[in-house]
Amino acid sequence: MSSSTPHTTPSPLTRASIEAAHELIKPYIHRTPVITNTTLTNLASTPQTIEALKGTPWEGQEPAKPKICLFFKCENFQRIGAFKVRGAFHAVLRLVEEKGIEEVKKKGVVTHSSGNHAQALALAARTLHIPAHIVMPSISTPSKIAGTRSHAPTIHFSGSTSQEREAVVASVIADTGATLIPPYDHPNIILGQGTLGLEVQAEVAELIAGQDGELDALMVPCGGGGLLSGTSIALHDSHTLVFGAEPSFQGADDATRGVAAGQRIETVKSLTIADGLRTPLGKHTWPIISNAEYVAGMYSVTEQNIKDAMKLVLERMKVFVEPSAVVGLAVCLYNEEFRRRVEREAGEEGWDVGVVFSGGNTTVEAITKIFADVDGGKAERAEGVVGKDGGRVAENVAG
Amino acid sequence: MSSSTPHTTPSPLTRASIEAAHELIKPYIHRTPVITNTTLTNLASTPQTIEALKGTPWEGQEPAKPKICLFFKCENFQRIGAFKVRGAFHAVLRLVEEKGIEEVKKKGVVTHSSGNHAQALALAARTLHIPAHIVMPSISTPSKIAGTRSHAPTIHFSGSTSQEREAVVASVIADTGATLIPPYDHPNIILGQGTLGLEVQAEVAELIAGQDGELDALMVPCGGGGLLSGTSIALHDSHTLVFGAEPSFQGADDATRGVAAGQRIETVKSLTIADGLRTPLGKHTWPIISNAEYVAGMYSVTEQNIKDAMKLVLERMKVFVEPSAVVGLAVCLYNEEFRRRVEREAGEEGWDVGVVFSGGNTTVEAITKIFADVDGGKAERAEGVVGKDGGRVAENVAG
Numbered sequence: 001m002s003s004s005t006p007h008t009t010p011s012p013l014t015r016a017s018i019e020a021a022h023e024l025i026k027p028y029i030h031r032t033p034v035i036t037n038t039t040l041t042n043l044a045s046t047p048q049t050i051e052a053l054k055g056t057p058w059e060g061q062e063p064a065k066p067k068i069c070l071f072f073k074c075e076n077f078q079r080i081g082a083f084k085v086r087g088a089f090h091a092v093l094r095l096v097e098e099k100g101i102e103e104v105k106k107k108g109v110v111t112h113s114s115g116n117h118a119q120a121l122a123l124a125a126r127t128l129h130i131p132a133h134i135v136m137p138s139i140s141t142p143s144k145i146a147g148t149r150s151h152a153p154t155i156h157f158s159g160s161t162s163q164e165r166e167a168v169v170a171s172v173i174a175d176t177g178a179t180l181i182p183p184y185d186h187p188n189i190i191l192g193q194g195t196l197g198l199e200v201q202a203e204v205a206e207l208i209a210g211q212d213g214e215l216d217a218l219m220v221p222c223g224g225g226g227l228l229s230g231t232s233i234a235l236h237d238s239h240t241l242v243f244g245a246e247p248s249f250q251g252a253d254d255a256t257r258g259v260a261a262g263q264r265i266e267t268v269k270s271l272t273i274a275d276g277l278r279t280p281l282g283k284h285t286w287p288i289i290s291n292a293e294y295v296a297g298m299y300s301v302t303e304q305n306i307k308d309a310m311k312l313v314l315e316r317m318k319v320f321v322e323p324s325a326v327v328g329l330a331v332c333l334y335n336e337e338f339r340r341r342v343e344r345e346a347g348e349e350g351w352d353v354g355v356v357f358s359g360g361n362t363t364v365e366a367i368t369k370i371f372a373d374v375d376g377g378k379a380e381r382a383e384g385v386v387g388k389d390g391g392r393v394a395e396n397v398a399g
Numbered sequence: 400m401s402s403s404t405p406h407t408t409p410s411p412l413t414r415a416s417i418e419a420a421h422e423l424i425k426p427y428i429h430r431t432p433v434i435t436n437t438t439l440t441n442l443a444s445t446p447q448t449i450e451a452l453k454g455t456p457w458e459g460q461e462p463a464k465p466k467i468c469l470f471f472k473c474e475n476f477q478r479i480g481a482f483k484v485r486g487a488f489h490a491v492l493r494l495v496e497e498k499g500i501e502e503v504k505k506k507g508v509v510t511h512s513s514g515n516h517a518q519a520l521a522l523a524a525r526t527l528h529i530p531a532h533i534v535m536p537s538i539s540t541p542s543k544i545a546g547t548r549s550h551a552p553t554i555h556f557s558g559s560t561s562q563e564r565e566a567v568v569a570s571v572i573a574d575t576g577a578t579l580i581p582p583y584d585h586p587n588i589i590l591g592q593g594t595l596g597l598e599v600q601a602e603v604a605e606l607i608a609g610q611d612g613e614l615d616a617l618m619v620p621c622g623g624g625g626l627l628s629g630t631s632i633a634l635h636d637s638h639t640l641v642f643g644a645e646p647s648f649q650g651a652d653d654a655t656r657g658v659a660a661g662q663r664i665e666t667v668k669s670l671t672i673a674d675g676l677r678t679p680l681g682k683h684t685w686p687i688i689s690n691a692e693y694v695a696g697m698y699s700v701t702e703q704n705i706k707d708a709m710k711l712v713l714e715r716m717k718v719f720v721e722p723s724a725v726v727g728l729a730v731c732l733y734n735e736e737f738r739r740r741v742e743r744e745a746g747e748e749g750w751d752v753g754v755v756f757s758g759g760n761t762t763v764e765a766i767t768k769i770f771a772d773v774d775g776g777k778a779e780r781a782e783g784v785v786g787k788d789g790g791r792v793a794e795n796v797a798g
Contacts, residue, residue: 076717315719315762315763319718365770367766368771371763
């Protein structure tokens, strides 16, 4: 494919496209490790207590007895500390193929994000000597601004509503001709994130070569759904079932609810501590995630479940993760609906379950804030007042 | 060597003994990974600012310009979360060789510790089906008691002074005939910990095979000195210089001061946040550590240095460590005396420096407490009042 031939159609959403994406981005990303942990596998394979189910939807019911062997794909060790570099590098490299490097160098790329996607795009652009414009709310935390700035993009500050952000993006595009690289709702982003599915499949096959060598399930955190839809495409024709995991706090379980209702939920307004998962599904991710042939089920967990899982990962695995990264583990440990499914479908043999640790970009200060409150309630309430964005609840609307 | 032949002399303190120790314990321990990190290597190779040196002994002086490439030996991923299993398994396996398994099974082993050595000995004993008696101060934190209990030893509670603990140990020995396995001051413990030196040497050689393949320096945390003396014996005839790192808070830099004065300091009474390093050197570790042919230098760091290093390891490396684990990194980043030495001795070429992350046994609660105070001062003062041991400053006396 000549780099000067413009594409008229995006790559089809197939495993072959993801394999091609992987070849393209491999020189720029880490092949992150898959690790196992006996303590957590034992915990996942131990029934919850009657006591632990009090106050949950499963209060008074018999705890499930699943057998779950866990494999953790550690994207917290990825470049910029999160899987987002996969999609960002893929989208930018495809853009260069389509328009030619000179054109892209002249006009640049732009996105609106205050999180991992901003850092990922800035890194991809800098690596390829392309100008990057990042639109961030001016109320973003200093650590996020500093993190993004370290990759030397041009930062444009905006208000925090989606209208305000989009207005600044539009003005950057008008001024520079930059191409918008959205955080998740684009085929090339979805295909890039899907490369994680290929890697975890190959790595687990190496680890359990003596056995069948295939994961029974992969549990993927779901915000906008780029990673979930991408990995579900990658593993569509394999033995592995792909599941999505969400926080339930303040309606952040939009995909779970949307799939149940058969209708995409377009707006989410949640201050869940899993701050990478506050966004709703997009127009491109929805049809894949709502298709049971691709995503076998959506499950959600409480803020306390996320905190408990995070504490286990830090203290027992000695691995540093952000809250969004542990929602998949939290489902495996605490969601009785999922645990019953494993018991029912896998029986004595159990399931080998891959869990994606999506990123590790948090701070000691943020963790201190999350865990400062022993009963787990006040921190959430404080969060609801103070907010991650310095006092305001930014509404997240699908792109 | 027949398991029924009693030893009359302990193994000599040589590399050959450490190689034999490694063969013996290998089936029971993890070969922990050595990892690198570009951000931290860049930081170590960047001069500190004039501003950062204010209030330090180097205020107003020209910041050093060392070139330091860091290699981290991650014993936080070791079994029980710390290097201590090396010495514990070695001491117990040698005891079994010396007295025979039946005799040791009958009488058991005993130690006084509330920390990583207690867990390590309990695990080694359980693995070999030997009774273990652990004497812990009754004021130990619940998480430490629970951690030790999980390896199913018999726990005996005592008062918190060394006299009170030793009285309980003496009564356990009188009752059971158990053999005391001390936490650091014993040749077989020293040799067991020394196995880390062999591993890091081999692993770094694999990583930088294209270059000279040898570390220029290894930076080792020093409390009682078992790990430091052991690794210095292991690397004595190699190109690698071995250095010790200590906290300076409330006189915890007893080895640094003792070596300077040519006289072992026998008592330490410090509540440094590096709670694994509150002990003084022992009778067996002192002659090795004070011998410049073995340990090329001792360096110490402040509580703030330790916190800053810990924050970097958590947030940038995404690796969970206990405060004691990062004192070596803190020396590389913040101790101008060491940094000048690297600049002076290594010049433009710089040094490849191995840094031992000795363990990862801390809790989210402990980290929250350490970092809750933004200016770094109040937490230390609060620590000095409340204490890790629930309100009392336990005096630590060399064994």
